[in-house]
Amino acid sequence: MMNKEYDRDEWRNLKLLVTFSRCYASVNRRIYPDMKKQGVTEAQFSVLELLYHRGEFTIKEVIEKTFSSGGTMTVIINNLEKEGLIIKKRDDKDRRVFIIKISPKGTALMEEVFDKHLENLKKAFGVLTEAEQMIMIELLKKLGKG
Numbered sequence: 001m002m003n004k005e006y007d008r009d010e011w012r013n014l015k016l017l018v019t020f021s022r023c024y025a026s027v028n029r030r031i032y033p034d035m036k037k038q039g040v041t042e043a044q045f046s047v048l049e050l051l052y053h054r055g056e057f058t059i060k061e062v063i064e065k066t067f068s069s070g071g072t073m074t075v076i077i078n079n080l081e082k083e084g085l086i087i088k089k090r091d092d093k094d095r096r097v098f099i100i101k102i103s104p105k106g107t108a109l110m111e112e113v114f115d116k117h118l119e120n121l122k123k124a125f126g127v128l129t130e131a132e133q134m135i136m137i138e139l140l141k142k143l144g145k146g
Helices: 008-031 033-037 042-054 059-066 070-082 104-125 130-145
Strands: 086-090 098-102
Touching (some): 042 059, 042 070, 070 086, 070 098, 098 104
Antiparallel strands (some): 086 098
């Protein structure tokens, strides 16, 4: 085992990363259990949620809006299509492009679980005051922009 000494900044940055990672994992476990019972992963849920609330998109747009990689998104889209939760069709204007939209089965699933998802979010973030939540939003935006 290596016993390396870290300066204050290094130690704080390491501690921040570990704390952030553990928090992210903990929150995810609390907000997605109902989707997992339905056999839908967090990544699949993010695609369904986007399509449910915002309509149809090209696969490229879904990748941009869900912050996923192209390879990962191909698997996600194929699995959602195989389960009948989305519909994938070629764009009439550009046959190289696929457009995806939520299917009636996907809509029914979202209608079944989304209110519970909102409750899970409220419980997970309810430990923070409204002011703390707003501060956290701004801090996370700042961190994300680098």
